[in-house]
Amino acid sequence: VLTHSQALIADGIHTLSDLASDFMVLFAAKLASKDADEDHPYGHDRIETVATVILGLALASVAVGIGMNAFDRITHPEKLLQPTPLAIIFVLLGIIAKEGLYHYTMHVAKKINSNLLKSNAWHHRSDAFSSL
Structure with a gap:
Protein backbone atom coordinates (compact mmCIF):
# COMPACT_ATOMS: atom_id res chain seq x y z
CA VAL A 1 0.00 0.00 0.00
CA LEU A 2 2.88 2.32 0.92
CA THR A 3 4.56 1.78 -2.47
CA HIS A 4 1.33 1.75 -4.54
CA SER A 5 2.21 -1.70 -5.87
CA GLN A 6 -0.64 -4.13 -6.50
CA ALA A 7 1.93 -6.89 -7.03
CA LEU A 8 3.40 -6.29 -3.57
CA ILE A 9 -0.06 -6.24 -1.99
CA ALA A 10 -0.88 -9.57 -3.64
CA ASP A 11 2.50 -10.97 -2.62
CA GLY A 12 1.95 -9.77 0.95
CA ILE A 13 -1.47 -11.41 1.17
CA HIS A 14 -0.01 -14.59 -0.26
CA THR A 15 2.85 -14.47 2.27
CA LEU A 16 0.38 -13.94 5.12
CA SER A 17 -1.58 -17.00 4.02
CA ASP A 18 1.71 -18.90 3.79
CA LEU A 19 2.51 -17.96 7.37
CA ALA A 20 -0.81 -19.40 8.51
CA SER A 21 -0.25 -22.55 6.45
CA ALA A 29 4.32 -32.62 11.16
CA LYS A 30 4.58 -32.70 14.94
CA LEU A 31 1.40 -34.79 15.23
CA ALA A 32 2.45 -37.10 12.41
CA SER A 33 5.76 -37.87 14.09
CA LYS A 34 4.03 -39.35 17.14
CA ASP A 35 4.43 -43.08 17.61
CA ALA A 36 1.53 -45.50 17.31
CA ASP A 37 -0.75 -45.66 20.33
CA GLU A 38 -3.88 -47.52 21.36
CA ASP A 39 -6.21 -45.23 19.39
CA HIS A 40 -3.88 -45.10 16.34
CA PRO A 41 -2.19 -48.51 16.02
CA TYR A 42 -0.65 -47.60 12.64
CA GLY A 43 0.68 -44.24 13.78
CA HIS A 44 -0.33 -40.69 12.94
CA ASP A 45 1.15 -40.34 9.44
CA ARG A 46 -2.21 -39.65 7.76
CA ILE A 47 -2.39 -36.26 9.44
CA GLU A 48 0.22 -35.12 6.89
CA THR A 49 -2.11 -36.13 4.05
CA VAL A 50 -5.03 -34.22 5.58
CA ALA A 51 -2.83 -31.17 6.18
CA THR A 52 -1.57 -31.32 2.59
CA VAL A 53 -5.13 -31.27 1.25
CA ILE A 54 -6.07 -28.36 3.52
CA LEU A 55 -2.91 -26.50 2.47
CA GLY A 56 -3.76 -27.02 -1.21
CA LEU A 57 -7.29 -25.72 -0.73
CA ALA A 58 -6.03 -22.68 1.17
CA LEU A 59 -3.53 -21.84 -1.57
CA ALA A 60 -6.19 -22.25 -4.25
CA SER A 61 -8.48 -19.87 -2.34
CA VAL A 62 -5.74 -17.26 -2.08
CA ALA A 63 -5.00 -17.61 -5.80
CA VAL A 64 -8.66 -17.04 -6.67
CA GLY A 65 -8.80 -13.95 -4.45
CA ILE A 66 -5.65 -12.47 -5.97
CA GLY A 67 -6.94 -13.22 -9.47
CA MET A 68 -10.28 -11.55 -8.78
CA ASN A 69 -8.55 -8.45 -7.44
CA ALA A 70 -6.21 -8.30 -10.45
CA PHE A 71 -9.16 -8.68 -12.85
CA ASP A 72 -10.95 -5.82 -11.08
CA ARG A 73 -7.93 -3.55 -11.53
CA ILE A 74 -7.51 -4.51 -15.18
CA THR A 75 -11.15 -3.80 -15.96
CA HIS A 76 -11.05 -0.49 -14.03
CA PRO A 77 -7.86 1.31 -15.18
CA GLU A 78 -8.57 4.23 -12.84
CA LYS A 79 -7.64 1.91 -9.96
CA LEU A 80 -4.15 1.32 -11.34
CA LEU A 81 -1.37 3.14 -9.51
CA GLN A 82 2.28 3.73 -10.40
CA PRO A 83 4.53 1.85 -7.92
CA THR A 84 7.28 3.83 -6.23
CA PRO A 85 10.97 2.79 -6.39
CA LEU A 86 10.74 1.71 -2.73
CA ALA A 87 8.79 -1.32 -3.98
CA ILE A 88 12.02 -2.83 -5.34
CA ILE A 89 13.58 -2.85 -1.86
CA PHE A 90 10.55 -4.64 -0.41
CA VAL A 91 10.62 -7.17 -3.25
CA LEU A 92 14.30 -7.92 -2.67
CA LEU A 93 13.76 -8.35 1.08
CA GLY A 94 10.86 -10.69 0.39
CA ILE A 95 12.88 -12.80 -2.04
CA ILE A 96 15.77 -13.13 0.43
CA ALA A 97 13.38 -14.06 3.26
CA LYS A 98 11.56 -16.66 1.15
CA GLU A 99 14.78 -18.26 -0.04
CA GLY A 100 15.97 -18.36 3.57
CA LEU A 101 12.73 -20.07 4.57
CA TYR A 102 13.29 -22.63 1.81
CA HIS A 103 16.73 -23.54 3.14
CA TYR A 104 15.61 -23.68 6.78
CA THR A 105 12.46 -25.70 6.05
CA MET A 106 14.34 -28.14 3.80
CA HIS A 107 16.99 -28.61 6.51
CA VAL A 108 14.31 -29.48 9.08
CA ALA A 109 12.43 -31.67 6.57
CA LYS A 110 15.52 -33.75 5.89
CA LYS A 111 16.33 -33.94 9.58
CA ILE A 112 12.92 -35.39 10.51
CA ASN A 113 12.26 -37.05 7.12
CA SER A 114 8.98 -35.23 6.42
CA ASN A 115 7.60 -35.10 2.89
CA LEU A 116 5.09 -32.47 4.00
CA LEU A 117 7.89 -30.16 5.13
CA LYS A 118 9.84 -30.85 1.93
CA SER A 119 6.77 -29.83 -0.08
CA ASN A 120 6.42 -26.70 2.01
CA ALA A 121 10.11 -25.90 1.48
CA TRP A 122 9.64 -26.10 -2.29
CA HIS A 123 6.60 -23.91 -1.89
CA HIS A 124 8.84 -21.27 -0.27
CA ARG A 125 11.26 -21.53 -3.18
CA SER A 126 8.46 -21.17 -5.75
CA ASP A 127 7.28 -18.09 -3.84
CA ALA A 128 10.76 -16.61 -4.10
CA PHE A 129 10.71 -17.18 -7.88
CA SER A 130 7.21 -15.73 -8.24
CA SER A 131 8.31 -12.66 -6.27
CA LEU A 132 11.28 -12.34 -8.58
Missing part, protein backbone atom coordinates in the same frame (compact mmCIF):
# COMPACT_ATOMS: atom_id res chain seq x y z
CA ASP A 22 3.30 -22.90 7.84
CA PHE A 23 1.90 -23.08 11.35
CA MET A 24 -0.56 -25.71 10.16
CA VAL A 25 2.26 -27.69 8.50
CA LEU A 26 4.43 -27.58 11.60
CA PHE A 27 1.51 -28.67 13.78
CA ALA A 28 0.68 -31.54 11.39
Whole structure:
Protein backbone atom coordinates (compact mmCIF):
# COMPACT_ATOMS: atom_id res chain seq x y z
CA VAL A 1 0.00 0.00 0.00
CA LEU A 2 2.88 2.32 0.92
CA THR A 3 4.56 1.78 -2.47
CA HIS A 4 1.33 1.75 -4.54
CA SER A 5 2.21 -1.70 -5.87
CA GLN A 6 -0.64 -4.13 -6.50
CA ALA A 7 1.93 -6.89 -7.03
CA LEU A 8 3.40 -6.29 -3.57
CA ILE A 9 -0.06 -6.24 -1.99
CA ALA A 10 -0.88 -9.57 -3.64
CA ASP A 11 2.50 -10.97 -2.62
CA GLY A 12 1.95 -9.77 0.95
CA ILE A 13 -1.47 -11.41 1.17
CA HIS A 14 -0.01 -14.59 -0.26
CA THR A 15 2.85 -14.47 2.27
CA LEU A 16 0.38 -13.94 5.12
CA SER A 17 -1.58 -17.00 4.02
CA ASP A 18 1.71 -18.90 3.79
CA LEU A 19 2.51 -17.96 7.37
CA ALA A 20 -0.81 -19.40 8.51
CA SER A 21 -0.25 -22.55 6.45
CA ASP A 22 3.30 -22.90 7.84
CA PHE A 23 1.90 -23.08 11.35
CA MET A 24 -0.56 -25.71 10.16
CA VAL A 25 2.26 -27.69 8.50
CA LEU A 26 4.43 -27.58 11.60
CA PHE A 27 1.51 -28.67 13.78
CA ALA A 28 0.68 -31.54 11.39
CA ALA A 29 4.32 -32.62 11.16
CA LYS A 30 4.58 -32.70 14.94
CA LEU A 31 1.40 -34.79 15.23
CA ALA A 32 2.45 -37.10 12.41
CA SER A 33 5.76 -37.87 14.09
CA LYS A 34 4.03 -39.35 17.14
CA ASP A 35 4.43 -43.08 17.61
CA ALA A 36 1.53 -45.50 17.31
CA ASP A 37 -0.75 -45.66 20.33
CA GLU A 38 -3.88 -47.52 21.36
CA ASP A 39 -6.21 -45.23 19.39
CA HIS A 40 -3.88 -45.10 16.34
CA PRO A 41 -2.19 -48.51 16.02
CA TYR A 42 -0.65 -47.60 12.64
CA GLY A 43 0.68 -44.24 13.78
CA HIS A 44 -0.33 -40.69 12.94
CA ASP A 45 1.15 -40.34 9.44
CA ARG A 46 -2.21 -39.65 7.76
CA ILE A 47 -2.39 -36.26 9.44
CA GLU A 48 0.22 -35.12 6.89
CA THR A 49 -2.11 -36.13 4.05
CA VAL A 50 -5.03 -34.22 5.58
CA ALA A 51 -2.83 -31.17 6.18
CA THR A 52 -1.57 -31.32 2.59
CA VAL A 53 -5.13 -31.27 1.25
CA ILE A 54 -6.07 -28.36 3.52
CA LEU A 55 -2.91 -26.50 2.47
CA GLY A 56 -3.76 -27.02 -1.21
CA LEU A 57 -7.29 -25.72 -0.73
CA ALA A 58 -6.03 -22.68 1.17
CA LEU A 59 -3.53 -21.84 -1.57
CA ALA A 60 -6.19 -22.25 -4.25
CA SER A 61 -8.48 -19.87 -2.34
CA VAL A 62 -5.74 -17.26 -2.08
CA ALA A 63 -5.00 -17.61 -5.80
CA VAL A 64 -8.66 -17.04 -6.67
CA GLY A 65 -8.80 -13.95 -4.45
CA ILE A 66 -5.65 -12.47 -5.97
CA GLY A 67 -6.94 -13.22 -9.47
CA MET A 68 -10.28 -11.55 -8.78
CA ASN A 69 -8.55 -8.45 -7.44
CA ALA A 70 -6.21 -8.30 -10.45
CA PHE A 71 -9.16 -8.68 -12.85
CA ASP A 72 -10.95 -5.82 -11.08
CA ARG A 73 -7.93 -3.55 -11.53
CA ILE A 74 -7.51 -4.51 -15.18
CA THR A 75 -11.15 -3.80 -15.96
CA HIS A 76 -11.05 -0.49 -14.03
CA PRO A 77 -7.86 1.31 -15.18
CA GLU A 78 -8.57 4.23 -12.84
CA LYS A 79 -7.64 1.91 -9.96
CA LEU A 80 -4.15 1.32 -11.34
CA LEU A 81 -1.37 3.14 -9.51
CA GLN A 82 2.28 3.73 -10.40
CA PRO A 83 4.53 1.85 -7.92
CA THR A 84 7.28 3.83 -6.23
CA PRO A 85 10.97 2.79 -6.39
CA LEU A 86 10.74 1.71 -2.73
CA ALA A 87 8.79 -1.32 -3.98
CA ILE A 88 12.02 -2.83 -5.34
CA ILE A 89 13.58 -2.85 -1.86
CA PHE A 90 10.55 -4.64 -0.41
CA VAL A 91 10.62 -7.17 -3.25
CA LEU A 92 14.30 -7.92 -2.67
CA LEU A 93 13.76 -8.35 1.08
CA GLY A 94 10.86 -10.69 0.39
CA ILE A 95 12.88 -12.80 -2.04
CA ILE A 96 15.77 -13.13 0.43
CA ALA A 97 13.38 -14.06 3.26
CA LYS A 98 11.56 -16.66 1.15
CA GLU A 99 14.78 -18.26 -0.04
CA GLY A 100 15.97 -18.36 3.57
CA LEU A 101 12.73 -20.07 4.57
CA TYR A 102 13.29 -22.63 1.81
CA HIS A 103 16.73 -23.54 3.14
CA TYR A 104 15.61 -23.68 6.78
CA THR A 105 12.46 -25.70 6.05
CA MET A 106 14.34 -28.14 3.80
CA HIS A 107 16.99 -28.61 6.51
CA VAL A 108 14.31 -29.48 9.08
CA ALA A 109 12.43 -31.67 6.57
CA LYS A 110 15.52 -33.75 5.89
CA LYS A 111 16.33 -33.94 9.58
CA ILE A 112 12.92 -35.39 10.51
CA ASN A 113 12.26 -37.05 7.12
CA SER A 114 8.98 -35.23 6.42
CA ASN A 115 7.60 -35.10 2.89
CA LEU A 116 5.09 -32.47 4.00
CA LEU A 117 7.89 -30.16 5.13
CA LYS A 118 9.84 -30.85 1.93
CA SER A 119 6.77 -29.83 -0.08
CA ASN A 120 6.42 -26.70 2.01
CA ALA A 121 10.11 -25.90 1.48
CA TRP A 122 9.64 -26.10 -2.29
CA HIS A 123 6.60 -23.91 -1.89
CA HIS A 124 8.84 -21.27 -0.27
CA ARG A 125 11.26 -21.53 -3.18
CA SER A 126 8.46 -21.17 -5.75
CA ASP A 127 7.28 -18.09 -3.84
CA ALA A 128 10.76 -16.61 -4.10
CA PHE A 129 10.71 -17.18 -7.88
CA SER A 130 7.21 -15.73 -8.24
CA SER A 131 8.31 -12.66 -6.27
CA LEU A 132 11.28 -12.34 -8.58
